[in-house]
Amino acid sequence: MTLNASDKVFVKERLERAREIMLRYPDSRSALLPLLHELQDAAGYVTQSGMREIADLLGITPAEVLGTASFYTMFKLEPIGDHLVSVCTSLSCQLYGADVLYRNLLAHFAVANKKTTADGVFTFEEVECAAACGGAPCLQIDYKYFEFLDPEKAVELLEDVRNRGLSIVHEERGSVNAPLPPLTPEEVSKGPAPVGSGPLSETAREEGHG
């Protein structure tokens, strides 16, 4: 990150771009979301001083900017690490033990939910359905998908990212990682597997969450 928290964000080209974005809308206030994105891209997160700048640009109050920014969970109101790790814990992933996976990750990296590791590399968060139910349990690193994980695989994945960098790792093993074999005719005739019979059911049951 090149910006300090106190640096003005909307200067020079970025200010021009902001003005240009504002012109796209009949009511410049509608430019609020795109400007928040600009701010987050530039500063790494939605800074307080940046919100004030946006308020000044749009002629609204900082409280109004905050109201909108805080509604969207993908806007970060606090500094985050180099990588954002978003673990889905909604129903489908949960059934495949996402909570165990997540707890294991936090324990391994000695960090709490919504917090950043001491070395500043990862910030962890729990998210609502990441829309990858077919690859449950899944997580995203900087919104890049990794699916069909289990607690051990997830730890190993993050260690790999820490050592070799996200882009290489994602290229090698990103998105659909280990698709399940196609269903056998018997499985098809049996219907959906009962709850708790997924690949993680052992661990999950031990943990009392089966």
Place this chain on the structure above:
Amino acid sequence: MPENDTLSTVPISLDGREVQASPGQLLIAAAEEAGVYIPRFCWHPRLRPVAMCRMCLVEVEGMRGLQPACYVPVKEGMEVRTQTPLVKKVQEGVLEFLLLNHPLDCPVCDRGGECPLQDHTMSFGPGESRFVEEKRHFEKPVPINNLVLLDRERCIQCARCTRFASDVAGDPLLEFASRGNDLQVTVFPDEPFSSYFSGNVVQICPVGALTSIPYRFKARPWDVTIAETTCGGCAVGCRGALSETRNRLIRFLGVDNDAVSWGWLCDKGRFAYEYVGSENRLTVPLFREETAAADAFSEVSWAEAVERIAEQIQEVKGAGGNIAAIGGARLTNEEAYSLSKFMRVVCGTNDVDCQLDDGLPADFVAGARNRAVINDFAKASVIVLAGPDLKEELPVLYLRVRDAVVNQGVPLFVIGPPQSGLTDFAKKVFDTPAAFDPVLLPIAGDVVLIVGRQSAAQDAEAQSTWALGLSEQLGERVKLLPILRRSNVHGAIDMGLSPSLLPGRVTVDDLEARERLAQVWEGEFPPDPGRDCREILDAAVEGKIDILFVVGADPLTDFPDPVMARRALERTSFVVVLDLFPSSATRFADVVLPAAGWGEVSGTVTNLEGRVQRVAAKVTAPGQAASDAQVFREIAEHLEVDFGCGTPEATLREIAQVAPAYQGVSLSRFRGKKGKEGVLVGEGRVAPRTSSPFEKDARPLGNGFRLHVGRAFWDRGTLVSECPSLSGLRPGPIVRVHPEDLAFAGITDGSSVRVLDEDPAGRLDLLRTVVADERVPLGTVSVPHNQDEPFVIRVGATVTLERID
């Protein structure tokens, strides 16, 4: 909501009963009018509906699911059911849901005992909750400004406070942040809810989430007695309910009336009751020791004070000397009338003035024809505002103008200093009346013309002749609203506290009025206008005033030339000051009489529309402080004048009898639903003054800046400085200048400057901190009045600005 203009009503069926309702009116309001109360949290009659809390769900035949009564407009033939088992079940469900996270800390909550959530839970709730899990927690309570605390755990997310802040006050500083389980009301960090109207959110919050710091933990609803009264903070005259416990005022809440305030109060009006109980109040009559050094007063009894004043009057009258009175704008109508009568019949003079040369000519104010009332704003085709910054001086009037402009779309022209909060919505802003061109106005429809003194350095005569010139040009279309600032100054003028006027909006030479007065008033007074405040003080400087009554006024602060005022008081042989607090004027007094004030005296007051409303006495005045009316009556009776006016009621009867514009004003007219709106006084018989088209004002010569002296909401006035909760809120000794002017002069924002009158004869010389403010017109230096030591203001003054290094 704006009142519904549709006169025709349609039948609807309400719980099987046919009732009449106005089409378009919201179901919840229509039902209430028909006597059916539908429970609600988020709906407030003066706020835009949002249907957020779901407490008001009812069944409407033919509409799928339950409908929020606060959002569905009435249609002819609608069949509405509010009491079915389904509705009751849903009400229980909504309440159980709202209480999931509610801390139920009623025993330590300020709202306990008067809380809509408590009441609704008792009346409509399930009685039990199935929720056994841990509730949501927040830090409690957090301040959102200097006067209001927020407890997010108690909040039920009804959005009343946020809607008030953005839609009514125009200060969108209070917002919802996050969502779902984390949804919370918040201000931006380090950006408090700095609104002049912040107390209103405490009042309308349906739970104890918002509490006011001055009232917190002071009382329970069953410990207090309450009276409805009118705010004495300024000339708007907002209605409110005043609470007392153990003879102390502890709270003032807005009361909804349609004509004036809609239930709102500004923070000054709401919290200023603290001054009434201040320890600094005057409590005993004081007499200056004849021999001792300056400032040595001794306490005397009322009887002795009255006797000695009466003796002085007799002596001065016997020797053909002069008696005069200034002030009186804080009195009730009845007190002002007593002072007016006292000066005429006991002292035989018209030398009275309730304005301190800082308002408008009294005949312009009292003689305005075709007057506007506040409710005309929203119906006008245009509003022309040539007055002071309303938000600073007449705050709730600002809310009403803002509503007309922002919510009802009435175009606004602003003439003069920019209006904080309104300028952005104005169609056009003009620096001076001369720059305004009437061809810009719409060709038809009512023009509401609001006229006040924009600056203490502005020529008030010119301002009023300009306004009359414009009115004449536009004819009947114009509805004029002359506005003055001090609490009951309009009532005081109506009671004849003006050198050229008698009670009831008539001139001193009005034969009919004098005849009628002669039947009631025993005593002679001249048929010619007396001296106004400036002339009185001028004469005093020359030693020509023998007795000067200074009634609830401080000329050393408020008269534009405090140096002259001081000399005048020094040169007057006998100065009687009646006031609530020691002031700079009491230092020059020979007699100081402790007065009873707002909250202690009952009677009536008249607001800037000419609307008479009642004020109530809720506590007894401290020590021996007494109503000014009583003082004047006692002195008169001591001089064997049959003064009458023994009680406020008797005085009001006399006013209605002798004051033409007040004929028919009686206590019975303040009762009932209609009486809630007060009584508008009639037209008087003050001849319209001669008008002239406004001349192009001479632009400042040389490099001078035009001087603008306006009031700031928070100043050193008694209302603020005697209230512990408010006195820290003043902007302080600053001057405001446009940033371009500052850049040109090479002065940096925040540095010290010297403001000097360009005219060598002028005596303005101020050291202040300069603040860059884009709202100040170019070429102007704006100085807020009464922030520290008073200074001399010359009408039409131009000043220079020097940097002090």
